[in-house]
Amino acid sequence: MARAFLVVMDSVGIGGAPDASSFYNGDLPDLGANTLAHIAQACAAGRAETGRTGPLHVPNMDRLGLGAAMRLASAVPFPGLDSAPQGRWGCAAEISRGKDTPSGHWELAGVPVPWDWHFFPDTQPAFPPELSNYVAEQAGTQGILGDRHAPGTAIIDALGGEHMRSGWPICYTSADSVFQIAAHEETFGLDRLLDLCRAIAPRLHAMKVGRVIARPFVGNPQDGFNRTPNRRDFAILPPSPVLNNWVQEAGGTVHAIGKIGDIFSMQGIDTLDKGPDAQLMQHLSDRVQNAEDGSLTFANFVEFDSLYGHRRDIAGYARALEWFDTQLGSILPRLRDGDILVLTADHGNDPSWPGTDHTREQVPVLVSGRGAGPLGQVAFADIAASIAAHLGVAAQGPGRSFL
Ligand SMILES: O=P(O)(O)O[C@H]1O[C@H](CO)[C@@H](O)[C@H]1O
Numbered sequence: 179m180a181r182a183f184l185v186v187m188d189s190v191g192i193g194g195a196p197d198a199s200s201f202y203n204g205d206l207p208d209l210g211a212n213t214l215a216h217i218a219q220a221c222a223a224g225r226a227e228t229g230r231t232g233p234l235h236v237p238n239m240d241r242l243g244l245g246a247a248m249r250l251a252s253a254v255p256f257p258g259l260d261s262a263p264q265g266r267w268g269c270a271a272e273i274s275r276g277k278d279t280p281s282g283h284w285e286l287a288g289v290p291v292p293w294d295w296h297f298f299p300d301t302q303p304a305f306p307p308e309l310s311n312y313v314a315e316q317a318g319t320q321g322i323l324g325d326r327h328a329p330g331t332a333i334i335d336a337l338g339g340e341h342m343r344s345g346w347p348i349c350y351t352s353a354d355s356v357f358q359i360a361a362h363e364e365t366f367g368l369d370r371l372l373d374l375c376r377a378i379a380p381r382l383h384a385m386k387v388g389r390v391i392a393r394p395f396v397g398n399p400q401d402g403f404n405r406t407p408n409r410r411d412f413a414i415l416p417p418s419p420v421l422n423n424w425v426q427e428a429g430g431t432v433h434a435i436g437k438i439g440d441i442f443s444m445q446g447i448d449t450l451d452k453g454p455d456a457q458l459m460q461h462l463s464d465r466v467q468n469a470e471d472g473s474l475t476f477a478n479f480v481e482f483d484s485l486y487g488h489r490r491d492i493a494g495y496a497r498a499l500e501w502f503d504t505q506l507g508s509i510l511p512r513l514r515d516g517d518i519l520v521l522t523a524d525h526g527n528d529p530s531w532p533g534t535d536h537t538r539e540q541v542p543v544l545v546s547g548r549g550a551g552p553l554g555q556v557a558f559a560d561i562a563a564s565i566a567a568h569l570g571v572a573a574q575g576p577g578r579s580f581l
Pocket residue numbers: 279328329330331351352353354356358391484488534535
């Protein structure tokens with residue numbers, strides 16, 4: 179019997195998106211952004227030497243076909259990563275009009291986003307007054323703080339003290355279709371923050387804002403503020419059944435690891451394991467050991483994006499890739515006959531690029547368990563169709579199996 183493992187390396191793009199010039203970081207289009215190639219260039223040039231050294235070393239992914247996929251996706255040159263591929267390899271371009279996590283994951287799961295997301299303008303205020311008033315009313319405060327585009331770590335540094343004094347929630351957004359609320363876990367209260375986000379989510383979803391995100395933090399103005407792992411995303415539901423649902427409908431079990439639970443609002447998911455990426459890797463390893471025949475294990479590793487991409491930390495991103503590759507090296511040999519592991523990404527987040535937002539890019543598609551050879555340029559939705567075909571499950575989206 180077959181099993182499938184779909185592993186998303188959040189934001190590990192490989193450039194070359196055909197529509198990159200219509201996506202922006204501030205005023206600058208994403209044309210030319212290339213997360214992996216620019217990291218590989220920086221490593222080779224000795225510009226990523228913090229906590230690691232030398233050329234980017236990801237031999238396990240490269241043996242699956244990573245370097246070959248990068249060369250297929252774009253003409254951006256980079257050194258190394260030139261192993262002869264032993265897996266199936268290709269690249270994929272997204273069609274949904276969003277370079278965010280839900281758009282990417284829904285489309286990977288077979289369902290491109292059929293609507294235009296609502297994005298808040300990069301102005302101050304960013305939110306319409308009726309919305310700000312509604313959020314304050316739900317929070318039981320006289321107003322909100324923030325009301326602008328911002329990186330989440332910078333805005334708590336700037337407004338954390340005022341938030342503690344006034345009790346007003348810090349509301350901010352980004353180039354993603356998101357409404358984020360940062361609040362102090364102790365002075366505002368974690369449960370109160372989660373209740374607030376849950377309460378306002380239906381109104382934001384009705385506006386086609388993809389997610390309301392709770393961003394709890396701790397600390398004080400003297401010693402500084404830190405976000406905690408208690409982030410929660412309240413996401414709009416996918417418009418139609420996705421890969422997880424297809425597998426469940428056919429009687430298979432679906433194991434989610436990491437943000438997958440939030441991204442799909444727990445639809446079509448039997449089990450969920452969360453935690454930092456190091457723990458998620460252990461969960462993935464455990465699923466390779468114990469997942470049932472006919473099951474899908476769907477994992478997201480978010481720290482490439484959240485800890486390094488948005489923070490424009492090239493060396494940190496390279497360290498995370500090298501750690502991930504080493505771990506993958508101990509997982510791949512444990513796959514059984516009949517297993518397939520698909521390694522891909524949901525969008526880019528080039529740490530060498532101006533701004534702090536995601537970058538529109540193609541993603542790698544690397545397949546272990548179904549021989550070797552090129553897949554070419556495929557669609558995100560083809561990944562879901564291929565996994566469905568591998569599991570013998572009926573696919574419902576526009577994707578076509580490449581297997
Ligand atoms: O800067 P932080 O708060 O991490 O925000 C990032 O995380 C959010 C959701 O992925 C996006 O808005 C992105 O900008």
